[in-house]
Amino acid sequence: MNNLQLELFDEIVEKTNKKKTDTSSTFLDNMKLPIHRWFRYSAGFSAEWVESVITSHLKDYHKAEINVFDPFTGSGTVLLASDNLGVNSMGVEAHPFVSKITNAKLQWNTDVEKFYNFAKKLLERAKMENGSTEGYPDLIYKCYPPESLQQLDAIVRVLKEGDDNSPEHKLSWVALVSILRACAPVGTASWQYVLPNKTKAKMANPFEAYEKQINIMAYDMRHMQSKNVMPKAQFFQEDARECPSIPSNSVDLVITSPPYANNYDYADATRLEMSFFGEVSGWGDLREKVSQFLVRSCTQHVSKYKDYTFEILKDDVLKPIYGEILDVCQRLDEERVNHGGKKNYHTMIATYFLDLAKVWIQLRRVCKDGSNVCFVIGDSAPYGIYVPVDKWLGDLAIAAGFKEYSFEKTRDRNVKWKNRKHEVPLKEGRLWVKG
Ligand SMILES: C[S@@+](CC[C@H](N)C(=O)[O-])C[C@H]1O[C@@H](n2cnc3c(N)ncnc32)[C@H](O)[C@@H]1O
Structure with missing residues (x-):
């Protein structure tokens, strides 16, 4: 890495330091932004913050020269922010349903009239259909009253009949996805789990919500297209x-x-939507259709590796952190017997870092010499045993061939809640790695 690149890197860190927006690691602000707002992905981060990082990086480059990459694309925040700035980008996401949403959002350059007429015609046909309430998984009956389900069913039937894989169809599909939560009188917990027993006062009428959504989408597409x-x-x-x-x-x-590494289940986050579209009907399906493809960050998905935990730790790629991770996993293994759930956190930690070590090896392969990497991360303390995620991920990056790393804290976690499970202070922030 030459001096110019090193200075540029320091400048990026300094500039984003100054901004210090506490919401940079949340999706909340994106709900005001065109295209981003088509699906509320609570696992996502702020598009404005992403744009500020790209813009700082652009200072010494011509736009056409820079290539941005997001290996955990989620709902496409980095790709859309890059499109908005006219910058090249690439993204990878392993969750099939989330990928479909992202794919649809990336069709924003479709002819707006063509999309609008397609979706409007679809809605008019749905209004003439006799929607059925039969054949849905139990969760759907718990979430929707029959009259709402009938309307949603009519829309999805017409959508399925007219599936021609066109951009207009993909956009019309995501319009339906984006109204599903608003049309259910049930609550959604933070982190998107559906809570069928918690009822909301307000619930949208599906036909009206769909019409409103296609209008919003047409507006957003026009807005983005006007930017040239x-x-x-x-x-x-x-x-x-x-x-x-x-x-x-x-x-x-x-x-x-x-x-x-905090037990959040990305498969469960889209359980309502996938159940509605008939893609899953229970936990087993979620595992088969989603979880098996993802980084292992949940205890629910690692029980089959439990007996191999300490073998997994011996993998060569974990060598740089072997002593530390072995100690933490042994303590987690001892501690689990004191808890009712006896969760396999020790296995989850072992498999999580093995997976992330593999990601670093790929990042080293795809990144140019002199590149910059920013990971938004949070640490964790299962059963109150601290896992130094930033240090271990940094050490694994260096072992994969990156040059140096630093951690920039953006917020404290687990310091206020009365009902917290343990009192270990946690943090969220950005791991900056130099390539
Ligand atoms: C924290 S979210 C990223 C959200 C994204 N920044 C956004 O704004 O929408 C992490 C994402 O990684 C995805 N993921 C998990 N394991 C993966 C894997 N092995 N390969 C690619 N993506 C994966 C999850 O499905 C999830 O969407």
Whole structure:
């Protein structure tokens, strides 16, 4: 890395330090932004913050020269922010349903009239249909009253009949996805789990909500198209531990947020939507259709590796942190017997870092010399045993061939809640790695 690149890196860190927006690691602000707001992905981060990082990086480059990459694309925040700035980008996401949403959002350059007429005609036909309430999984009956389900069913039937894989169809599909929560009188917990027993006062009428949504989408598309930028993002539904579609030595800047080692279940986050579309009907399906493709960050998905936990730790790629991770996993294994759930956190931690070590190896392959990497991460303390996520991820990055790392804290976690499970202070922030 030459001096100019080192200075540029320091400048990026300094500038984003100054901004210090506490909401940079949340999706909340994106709900005001065109296209981003088509799906509320609570696992996402702020598009404005992403744009500020890209813009700082652009200072010494021509736009056409820079290539941004997000190995955990989620709902497409980094790709859309890059499109908005006219910058090349690539993204990888392994969750099939989330990938479909992202793919649809990336069709923003579709002819607006064509999309609007397609979706409007679809809605008019749905209004003439006799929607059925039969054949849905139990969760759907718990979430929707029959009259709402009938309307939603009519829309989905017409959608399925007219599936021609066109951009207009993809956009019309995501319009339906984006109204599903608003049309259910049930609550959604923070982190998107559906709570069928918690009822909301307000619930949208599906036909009205769909019409409103296609109007919002047409407005957003017009807005984005008026900027005179071309859609440049390339998106692949694949595994960040391998990213076969990303060419070696092609990336200048990585901005991403991997799953945290905190038991959040990304498969469960889209359970309502996937159940509605008939893609899953229970937990087993979620595992088969989603979880098996993801980084192992949940105890629910690692029980089959339990007996191999300490073998997994011996994998060569974990060598740089072996002593520390072994100690933490042994303590977690001892501690679990004192808790009712006897959760396999020790296995989750072992498999999580093995997966992330593989991601670093791929990132080293795809990143150019002199590139910059930013991981938005949070640490964790299962059963009150602290896991130094920033240090271990940094050490694994260096072992994969990156040059140096630093951690920038953006907020404290687990310091206020009365009902917290333990009192270990936690933090969220950005791991900056130099390539
Ligand atoms: C914290 S979220 C990223 C959200 C994203 N920054 C956004 O704004 O929408 C992490 C994402 O990583 C995805 N993921 C998990 N394991 C993966 C893997 N092995 N390869 C690619 N993506 C994966 C999850 O499905 C999830 O969407």
